[in-house]
Amino acid sequence: MSEYPASFERLIFELEKLPGIGPRSAIRLAFYILKKPVEFSTSLAQALVEAKSKIHPCRNCFNLSEGALCTICQSSRRDTSLLLVVEDPSDIVAFERTHEYQGLYHVLGGVLSPLEGKGPQDLTLNALVQRLQNNSQWKEVIVATNPTVEGDSTAFYIQQQLKPFPVKVTRIARGLPSGGDVDYADESTLLKSLEGRQTL
Amino acid sequence: MHVQWLRCTHFRNYDTLEILFHPRMNLFLGNNAQGKTNILEALYCLSTTRSFRMVSEDELIQFDQTAMRLEAQLMDDHGSERVALEFKKGFGKTLYFEEKKQKRLSLILGKIPMVIFSPDDLYLVKGGPGLRRKYLDAVLWQRDLSYLADLQQYERVLKQRNALLKKKETFLEKEWQVWNRTLSQAGSRVIQRRQEVVQHLERIAEHALSELTGNQEQLTLRYLASISWNGSIDQTQQLFLEKLTQAQKEERMRQITLVGPHRDDVELILNGKSIKHFGSQGQQRTVALALKLAQLTLLGEQRSHPLVLFDDVMAELDEQRQAFFLAHLQKQGQTFLTGTSKQDFKKFLGDARVFKVDAGRVALENEGSNKN
Ligand SMILES: Nc1ncnc2c1ncn2[C@@H]1O[C@H](COP(=O)(O)OP(=O)(O)OP(=O)(O)O)[C@@H](O)[C@H]1O
Ligand SMILES: [Mg+2]
Ligand SMILES: [Zn+2]
Numbered sequence: 001m002s003e004y005p006a007s008f009e010r011l012i013f014e015l016e017k018l019p020g021i022g023p024r025s026a027i028r029l030a031f032y033i034l035k036k037p038v039e040f041s042t043s044l045a046q047a048l049v050e051a052k053s054k055i056h057p058c059r060n061c062f063n064l065s066e067g068a069l070c071t072i073c074q075s076s077r078r079d080t081s082l083l084l085v086v087e088d089p090s091d092i093v094a095f096e097r098t099h100e101y102q103g104l105y106h107v108l109g110g111v112l113s114p115l116e117g118k119g120p121q122d123l124t125l126n127a128l129v130q131r132l133q134n135n136s137q138w139k140e141v142i143v144a145t146n147p148t149v150e151g152d153s154t155a156f157y158i159q160q161q162l163k164p165f166p167v168k169v170t171r172i173a174r175g176l177p178s179g180g181d182v183d184y185a186d187e188s189t190l191l192k193s194l195e196g197r198q199t200l
Numbered sequence: 201m202h203v204q205w206l207r208c209t210h211f212r213n214y215d216t217l218e219i220l221f222h223p224r225m226n227l228f229l230g231n232n233a234q235g236k237t238n239i240l241e242a243l244y245c246l247s248t249t250r251s252f253r254m255v256s257e258d259e260l261i262q263f264d265q266t267a268m269r270l271e272a273q274l275m276d277d278h279g280s281e282r283v284a285l286e287f288k289k290g291f292g293k294t295l296y297f298e299e300k301k302q303k304r305l306s307l308i309l310g311k312i313p314m315v316i317f318s319p320d321d322l323y324l325v326k327g328g329p330g331l332r333r334k335y336l337d338a339v340l341w342q343r344d345l346s347y348l349a350d351l352q353q354y355e356r357v358l359k360q361r362n363a364l365l366k367k368k369e370t371f372l373e374k375e376w377q378v379w380n381r382t383l384s385q386a387g388s389r390v391i392q393r394r395q396e397v398v399q400h401l402e403r404i405a406e407h408a409l410s411e412l413t414g415n416q417e418q419l420t421l422r423y424l425a426s427i428s429w430n431g432s433i434d435q436t437q438q439l440f441l442e443k444l445t446q447a448q449k450e451e452r453m454r455q456i457t458l459v460g461p462h463r464d465d466v467e468l469i470l471n472g473k474s475i476k477h478f479g480s481q482g483q484q485r486t487v488a489l490a491l492k493l494a495q496l497t498l499l500g501e502q503r504s505h506p507l508v509l510f511d512d513v514m515a516e517l518d519e520q521r522q523a524f525f526l527a528h529l530q531k532q533g534q535t536f537l538t539g540t541s542k543q544d545f546k547k548f549l550g551d552a553r554v555f556k557v558d559a560g561r562v563a564l565e566n567e568g569s570n571k572n
Pocket of ligand 2: 237238512
């Protein structure tokens with residue numbers, strides 16, 4: 001029993017799939033889109049499709065990238081002996097904002113969490129080990145997963161996996177509020193947690 | 201610390217309610233189902249963001265409404281602070297300090313320390329181990345918020361580990377090691393803190409019990425741990441890991457974590473005998489009361505006196521114990537009592553501010569004494 005025309009219902013239906021968007025917000029957004037000139041929706045639709053078709057995980061570090069390698073991996077000015085392991089690409093943005101960290105990154109694509117059905121094989125952990133195997137230039141791997149139970153467990157897992165390699169494995173300090181999010185932390189908090197990192 | 205006033209909007213059977221509290225003693229009288237417990241619940245809810253009744257939280261909102269708000273003015277030596285909690289159906293809760301929206305609900309925890317006495321306390325002695333663990337945990341986190349972080353961490357790992365146990369696939373040894381480590385780490389901290397506080401409580405509760413009965417009583421609180429505290433975190437964690445290895449087979453079969461502080465208990469022993477099994481109803485009630493009094497004393501040692509909430513308890517006490525409580529409460533913080541009959545509070549009436557509660561309306565009956 002639909003109250004709105006079918007195409008409008010469909011729009012609401014799709015919008016509602018977005019995180020944080022409930023039925024009421026979906027209807028509000030749908031009306032907003034409808035009121036705007038057609039250029040608005042064309043441009044939005046194009047942006048959606050373009051982003052999705054152009055952006056891939058970087059072959060090296062799994063950061064968002066339009067080419068095979070992301071801009072950080074391509075840069076010749078990065079310190080290639082430092083590797084910072086993060087949960088998501090948004091964490092990279094947070095660390096880049098500090099303008100302090102000069103090394104490279106590795107995006108795990110989440111953390112270990114059986115509750116969400118996430119085990120080691122669902123993260124880019126094998127690729128991480130590969131990166132250490134392929135190159136001997138690494139001196140330190142900094143694990144910057146969030147200070148949660150899952151983040152800590154994942155950090156410990158990584159430390160176990162990297163034992164065979166002659167690198168220092170460190171964990172960023174708990175400067176962040178417990179249960180806090182790396183990508184919500186302000187720059188100075190993030191800097192402090194980076195400076196206060198400890199060997200795992 | 202005391203609460204100067206409370207304002208409830210669309211909370212339970214209160215459309216709008218404003219009460220100016222007496223800084224020491226407040227008594228709410230009224231027939232059954234008029235809203236006395238609801239007032240205590242509002243205070244509790246502000247203190248912890250939750251209800252003490254085991255119900256769906258939506259029930260806190262008045263029938264036919266979609267949101268409720270609780271607001272109070274807190275007063276201590278440093279000055280006053282206004283706190284508010286809003287709860288909207290489907291949107292969750294929001295916390296405000298001085299009308300300013302706060303980022304996390306947990307920021308309110310510890311601001312309004314309180315201890316509730318209710319007839320249900322009997323189950324602290326009679327009921328299952330979960331209630332006794334909850335009691336210990338409440339004593340611990342109200343004394344020191346860092347315990348709450350430890351406990352929540354432990355509960356989260358436990359959930360994760362149980363989820364892993366329910367997975368059908370083959371077990372990846374390395375993955376297990378990780379969760380066992382995290383569980384034993386967080387768990388050992390919980391065990392340590394509970395072990396310590398049980399010793400503390402034992403001494404104080406025994407004293408309270410002797411005062412309540414007028415006899416020399418011997419009360420023992422024994423923390424029954426599936427992993428006993430081993431002198432240090434590291435050693436306890438070691439033992440924890442060993443127990444996990446031993447339990448591995450059974451855990452995988454039953455798909456649930458079988459060792460750890462989430463299975464622990466406190467054994468209560470009165471004059472050499474288990475109270476749960478051999479105590480009379482009266483003895484059980486008295487020991488439960490002593491445990492709550494110990495909680496009150498322990499919290500008061502640490503920080504300013506907690507609020508004391510007394511729901512329907514006074515009527516159950518004989519005159520001698522009422523006198524004891526009256527004397528005891530004089531030394532405590534702001535107190536809130538409920539009851540149905542004036543007769544049960546003869547000893548209190550002189551000092552308390554008395555309110556009459558009638559179908560969601562609260563009327564002032566007696567100002568209460570000015571002496572503080
Ligand atoms: N969400 C709600 N909306 C409106 N009324 C409610 C709501 N929840 C509970 N009530 C009403 O509140 C009343 C119960 O209040 P309360 O538990 O405070 O009673 P009481 O005065 O403590 O009674 P007693 O002496 O029996 O313990 C009942 O009349 C109940 O219908
Ligand atoms: Mg009641
Ligand atoms: Zn890259």
